[in-house]
Amino acid sequence: MTFPKGFYWGASTAAYQIEGAWKEDGKGESIWDRFAHTPGKIKTGETADVACDSYHRWREDIALASAMNLNSYRFSISWPRIQPVGSGAANAKGLDFYRSMVDALLEAHIRPLVTLYHWDLPQTLEDAGGWPQRDTAARFVDFAQIVGRALGDRVSDWILFNEPSVFAYQGYLEGSHAPGRTSLLDFLRATHVINLAQGEGFRALKAIRADARVGTAFNMSACEPASNSEDDKLAAERAHAITNVWFIEPALHGRYPNAFTFFPESMMRIKAGDMEKTRAALDFIGINLYYRTIAAATGSFERLTHLQNWLFPVKMTGGLQGPKTDFGWEVWPKSLYDMVMRITRDYNRPVIEITENGCSYGDGPDANGAIRDARRIEYHRGYLSALAQAINDGADVRGYHAWSLMDNFEWVEGFSQRFGLAYTDFKTQQRTLKDSGKWYGTVAAENRVE
Numbered sequence: 001m002t003f004p005k006g007f008y009w010g011a012s013t014a015a016y017q018i019e020g021a022w023k024e025d026g027k028g029e030s031i032w033d034r035f036a037h038t039p040g041k042i043k044t045g046e047t048a049d050v051a052c053d054s055y056h057r058w059r060e061d062i063a064l065a066s067a068m069n070l071n072s073y074r075f076s077i078s079w080p081r082i083q084p085v086g087s088g089a090a091n092a093k094g095l096d097f098y099r100s101m102v103d104a105l106l107e108a109h110i111r112p113l114v115t116l117y118h119w120d121l122p123q124t125l126e127d128a129g130g131w132p133q134r135d136t137a138a139r140f141v142d143f144a145q146i147v148g149r150a151l152g153d154r155v156s157d158w159i160l161f162n163e164p165s166v167f168a169y170q171g172y173l174e175g176s177h178a179p180g181r182t183s184l185l186d187f188l189r190a191t192h193v194i195n196l197a198q199g200e201g202f203r204a205l206k207a208i209r210a211d212a213r214v215g216t217a218f219n220m221s222a223c224e225p226a227s228n229s230e231d232d233k234l235a236a237e238r239a240h241a242i243t244n245v246w247f248i249e250p251a252l253h254g255r256y257p258n259a260f261t262f263f264p265e266s267m268m269r270i271k272a273g274d275m276e277k278t279r280a281a282l283d284f285i286g287i288n289l290y291y292r293t294i295a296a297a298t299g300s301f302e303r304l305t306h307l308q309n310w311l312f313p314v315k316m317t318g319g320l321q322g323p324k325t326d327f328g329w330e331v332w333p334k335s336l337y338d339m340v341m342r343i344t345r346d347y348n349r350p351v352i353e354i355t356e357n358g359c360s361y362g363d364g365p366d367a368n369g370a371i372r373d374a375r376r377i378e379y380h381r382g383y384l385s386a387l388a389q390a391i392n393d394g395a396d397v398r399g400y401h402a403w404s405l406m407d408n409f410e411w412v413e414g415f416s417q418r419f420g421l422a423y424t425d426f427k428t429q430q431r432t433l434k435d436s437g438k439w440y441g442t443v444a445a446e447n448r449v450e
């Protein structure tokens, strides 16, 4: 199956997961620095203080991308490296770091696809209220302007947010991610402030460079009803609304989708005129997809016992039919096809980029130093075939980014989950292409998957 001419073959990373150098050259503390340093938060007790040491070894990272014939590299900017306390003047050393990296990428004929926010909010802004606090949207716009002005002459493709619903949900409702809050109100308010920031951030970048292409990387999961009952079908639509389009509808249509039993407008602190501010004609829809979701309606007892279950009467679980990765996520390539086709149908064939897709398998070097990760090859082959099918059926998909370029710090899982196309030896920091990385290099060079 051949991909369209000029297709972007890429890999993704995020600042906190790879950079290390957590307090070097003027960098401020982020909520992930604080969270990982709090005992009990990271399952393995590890932090990303050093991670892959990419702050010093980024040339090796670019060499890996080149070795795999990639023409796109998605990475993120650490906000506290640019604005140590989340506001005020830019830290020149932080900007220089990203400028050098972008220049080296361009020299290697690799498109820089730059994520502005991949979860590392400056801790000072969290102390002032974090994402539930309206002013954080203005701070984000300020940050976007600083970065846009510094890199906009050489970067054309931008991602405003990585997975808004994940950092809002896990950070403010479930509490499993930084900053670790557990409040339904904070979660709802955070989602609205992020939507405002997305709209205003979009306009800020466009004002700096009119031909910039600006999107967001949305976490998506094809939501299937657990049964054919009307209740489960409604539950699947609610799951789709909150998981997949809660941050797309406000941008493209100036409204929130129907996820809840009633619309919590006042709880969310939506003000008159806000839904105009959230609007942004995103140039592309970024899709991060790992697994599908099975949705079932909750029983009436569950609804009565908890405000949250009453507001959102849906039980979401992963699928159980396919094999599992080491993370426990089901391998189900068809979910990528289903998701891409639904977005294509519902939003009038928008430009789509797959901004993340990948799998965790612990395979390490054998006696000869080779990393024989056949299951990862099968994973990417399966999802790429599903993607090729979607393109064939009319979807306008311009690129695919494997998560991840190399093994890195997997948030609360620490270094225990390896998603890389390259193996990272965290003791020596040596990176070695896995069999999957070599295979992916051939796919990228030939622009097709067997």
Ligand code: FCB
Pocket (backbone or CB within 6 Å): 014, 017, 162, 163, 166, 219, 288, 356, 403, 410, 411, 419
């Ligand atoms: C996504 C994140 C990314 C990575 C993968 C495994 O949700 O965006 O940083 O951790 O999961």
